[in-house]
Amino acid sequence: MNAMTPTHEFAPQLLSEVAALPPLPGVYRYFDEQGGVLYVGKARNLKKRVTSYFQKNHGGTRIGHMITKIVRMETTVVRSEAEALLLENNLIKTLNPKYNILFRDDKSYPYLKLTAAQTQPKGGAPSATAYPRIAYYRGAVEKKHHYFGPYPSSWAVKDTILLLQKVFRLRTCEDTVFNNRTRPCLLYQIKRCSAPCVGHVSPEQYALDTANAERFLQGQTQEILGELERKMLAHADRLEFEQAAELRNQMSALSKILHQQSMEVGGDKDVDILAVKVQGGKACVNLAMVRGGRHLGDRPYFPTHVENAADVAALDAEPEAPADQPKEKSIEALVLEAFIAQHYIDVPVPPTLVVSEPVDKHLMAALAEQTGSRVAAVHQPREQRRIWLEMAQKNAGLQLARLLAEQGSQQARTRALAEALELPLDNLDALRIECFDISHTAGESTQASCVVFKEHKMQSSEYRRYNIEGITPGDDYAAMRQVLMRRYTKLAEAARNGEATLPDLVLVDGGKGQVAMAREVFVELGLDLGLIAGVEKGEGRKVGLEELVFADGRDKVYLGRDSAALMLIAQIRDEAHRFAITGMRARRAKVRVGGSRLEDIAGIGPKKRASLLQRFGGVRGIASASVEDIAMVDGISTELAEEIYRALH
Incomplete structure (x- = not known):
């Protein structure tokens, strides 16, 4: 057989599509029989590139394995290689093909935000809009403000904000706080802010500090030092020693930071x-x-x-x-x-x-x-x-x-658990464990969590929370029954039709009572009781003494304090507990303030909100106040007080 002749026979339709490709730049996608995307590629010449896949014998290589799965192809012709590059990588990130190197989207990068300044109205108290604020920011940018970054971590942004506070004393407070200050805050006392909120710095001087802060962020530090030095000497010549001392202190702080940061003078900026x-x-x-x-x-x-x-x-x-x-x-x-x-x-x-x-x-x-x-x-x-x-x-x-060590350890834990519970060992990467936990405070705001472990790690995108309603407050058994019924009723039907796959193990955080409740649900749904295991606290509820309780009648299993299997179970159980309790706290807080924030109430602007918070000390204080008490706040009418009371109750 000719070495250039492929051993796999392709559908005539596919080969005719390949033969008809134009010699133009573009992007191509290969699909398997199930419609999954195998590979996304770009080419300066679509015809040459794609034809090379189907003319050669690739044997048993990974390429050959991929090519034998191709049943369909899509192509897009573009105007240039730059367009092809952009389209290719947008498709890679969207389609997640199996044979492309893929960098998963991480959370967005943080930025340092410097708000835009507006003109200070003549007369009256200082306005927050006239004094730019520095802040940590993550999200879509607005053209009217200035953004610096991106930064590799939130720590890097916060560290930079601290530097700007030390040297230029820019404000970090919210506008509502600024507009309602009557005396300087602690940051002014420790020389981290120039207190523009109470007029301790002129708009002109604050604007100069803001401009210098921007130049510092752009790397123009030596120019800033030179200007500060010239101004300091000018003040000294005019015998204005207090102003000269202020500039000297600012120069000293800036020089100290430059030394700590080991900056390269005249080097790269970005x-x-x-x-x-x-x-x-x-x-x-x-x-x-x-x-x-x-x-x-x-x-x-x-x-x-x-x-x-x-x-x-x-x-x-x-x-x-x-x-x-x-x-x-x-x-x-x-x-x-x-x-x-x-x-x-x-x-x-x-x-x-x-x-x-x-x-x-x-x-x-x-x-x-x-x-x-x-x-x-x-x-x-x-x-x-x-x-x-x-x-x-x-x-x-x-x-x-670190990654290899963690993955090796996690894979060892998965294998240990599968061996201990006699779960399938042939494909540990696909082993799926779901764990349930119930959380509430004295019966209030009951929530159940379901977390998922697969491919040797927690799959946070598949976590689910369930609000539990219609049960006696504090009845954890009824809560467990409700969440299991909601989770598996449809899934069981889909699994019987071959449209879904059930987990290999279902963990419930609890002992015999919770396992008995899970058993009832699984019997009712016709599911395998061997899937259920309860994590029962050991003697004295000590960590490391947990035992596994099974719904199918097997004896309890104590895995041992140092067991890798127990470490994995504890990791999954603790994650279910964390996920449940954070959801419960958020729901409880929402219930206690009537499910609304002050800014969501019609007629409540920044000034009225600030007055209310200052008068009652917080949203909970407002929620506990009567209509008459709320109406006593300046600017709050009786009708608006009634609206606030209804919204918070």
């Missing part, structure tokens, strides 16, 4: 440092951020499908690789390029990326076209950049070692 480490079939990309010349910290990312994607990506680059470019890239380079392509779709790109692996110039060109500004990737850097990269590489190795 840089991302990207280091990759691959080991044991896993990979880590460590992203370190430098903003305004300050190293803000780093953040690790762990992609999935690394092993599958490596072979497929190698084929993907073959037909069109330039003569001066290696035919095959290292797995580290593939992971890094996948991260750059996917990460910077939604995140601003700094002008310089310092990278541990060479990056395809076409990728950087497409990224620059997408962002509208020049972006350079620096491989094998020198001096300060080299120091940054070495730090990022070390952190990538440490983070990957």
